[in-house]
Amino acid sequence: MLKQLSRPVISLRNFSTSRSNKYKVTVCGASGGIGQPLSLLMKQNKLVTTLSLYDIVHTPGVATDLSHIDTNSTVCGFMGPDQMPDALDGADVVVIPAGVPRKPGMTRDDLFKTNASIVRDIAKCISTKCPKALVAIITNPVNTVVPIAAEVLKKAGVYDPKRLFGVSTLDIVRSRTFIGNSLNVDPQKVTIPVIGGHSGVTIIPVLSQSQPAYKGSQSDIEKLTVRIQDAGTEVVKAKAGAGSATLSMAYSGARFAGSLLRGLNGESGVVECSYVESCVTDATFFSTPICLGKNGQEENLGLPKMNDFEKKLLEKALPELKKNIQKGVDFANK
Numbered sequence: 001m002l003k004q005l006s007r008p009v010i011s012l013r014n015f016s017t018s019r020s021n022k023y024k025v026t027v028c029g030a031s032g033g034i035g036q037p038l039s040l041l042m043k044q045n046k047l048v049t050t051l052s053l054y055d056i057v058h059t060p061g062v063a064t065d066l067s068h069i070d071t072n073s074t075v076c077g078f079m080g081p082d083q084m085p086d087a088l089d090g091a092d093v094v095v096i097p098a099g100v101p102r103k104p105g106m107t108r109d110d111l112f113k114t115n116a117s118i119v120r121d122i123a124k125c126i127s128t129k130c131p132k133a134l135v136a137i138i139t140n141p142v143n144t145v146v147p148i149a150a151e152v153l154k155k156a157g158v159y160d161p162k163r164l165f166g167v168s169t170l171d172i173v174r175s176r177t178f179i180g181n182s183l184n185v186d187p188q189k190v191t192i193p194v195i196g197g198h199s200g201v202t203i204i205p206v207l208s209q210s211q212p213a214y215k216g217s218q219s220d221i222e223k224l225t226v227r228i229q230d231a232g233t234e235v236v237k238a239k240a241g242a243g244s245a246t247l248s249m250a251y252s253g254a255r256f257a258g259s260l261l262r263g264l265n266g267e268s269g270v271v272e273c274s275y276v277e278s279c280v281t282d283a284t285f286f287s288t289p290i291c292l293g294k295n296g297q298e299e300n301l302g303l304p305k306m307n308d309f310e311k312k313l314l315e316k317a318l319p320e321l322k323k324n325i326q327k328g329v330d331f332a333n334k
């Protein structure tokens with residue numbers, strides 16, 4: 001009561017507006033390197049009224065800690081597979097950073113053995129406890145685990161391709177940063193589509209469509225393309241065995257989940273690149289700019305305009321991407 005009385009009038013108005021939009025967000029893998037800062041950022045999102053934290057370890061502590069933050073949402077912690085159904089029950093948005101990260105020398109595909117079954121089991125539980133949720137998968141290898149989740153949801157008869165997303169936002173965040181720094185402009189003012197998938201050559205930054213325009217020689221363009229494709233490895237090497245990108249990923253995951261919530265909440269014109277089921281190329285999952293709305297994906301905005309260099313990148317990406325997708329489909333159906 002005292003807390004409300006001491007708020008300025010404008011905040012009281014904001015307070016009542018956010019009360020009318022009640023969204024439950026569940027973070028699966030909430031105790032991890034990404035999960036904790038991501039949950040902190042979601043605790044600050046005004047569209048979230050229930051923040052449900054699921055992990056196989058430490059969620060009582062993480063949830064208690066976050067619950068002391070004075071934002072307008074309730075935090076609940078759930079630990080272990082027995083509690084996963086309650087964690088997911090009725091969620092509007094599920095964000096999944098559960099699973100192991102890379103160590104130096106590993107590819108994202110090397111994570112498949114451990115992470116494929118983690119995502120499969122979470123998707124199974126989603127199919128019964130929150131089949132209409134918008135599901136955003138961060139866990140690697142994104143190119144392969146998103147098709148696994150799709151197959152699991154299909155088997156359960158609840159698959160809606162408009163509600164399943166692979167999170168490739170970090171590729172956009174990095175591209176904006178590198179371009180902004182090179183042009184000496186605020187990275188937040190840079191827009192750039194990054195299409196394809198989320199590993200190595202499947203990451204296709206469409207530098208020709210950067211706004212403001214990226215100014216560089218062909219050699220600069222090639223170097224920047226490779227830097228964006230290898231940026232995850234740059235972090236893995238710098239962390240020297242202590243994992244992969246966590247803070248920049250939490251920022252990117254919170255931005256993507258925030259965009260899903262803004263779409264759910266009826267805001268128009270919310271666009272994010274995301275790895276979704278797609279018929280834009282002959283890879284059945286592909287990241288392009290997606291317009292988000294009340295039902296998740298409102299419209300796939302398709303391939304951006306590309307120059308010959310970018311078309312070659314696409315040609316190179318597709319066989320790898322198709323192989324990654326097939327691996328996921330085979331795993332889910334074995």
Ligand code: NAD
Pocket residue numbers: 028029030031032033034035054055056057097098099100101102111115118137138139140141142167168169170171198243244245246249
């Ligand atoms: P981490 O090891 O710090 O955290 C992972 C968390 O998942 C841990 O708390 C762990 O207990 C939990 N977990 C493990 N098995 C689980 C299960 N069955 N159910 C629920 N939770 C489970 O790892 P991290 O650095 O947070 O990375 C997580 C994943 O995100 C990795 O696969 C990593 O490669 C991926 N990642 C993706 C992107 C991207 O751009 N999409 C970026 C960075 C990292």
Ligand code: LMR
Pocket residue numbers: 101102108140170231232233235236244245
């Ligand atoms: C990233 O791009 O940082 C993530 O996919 C983590 C990794 O393994 O590189």
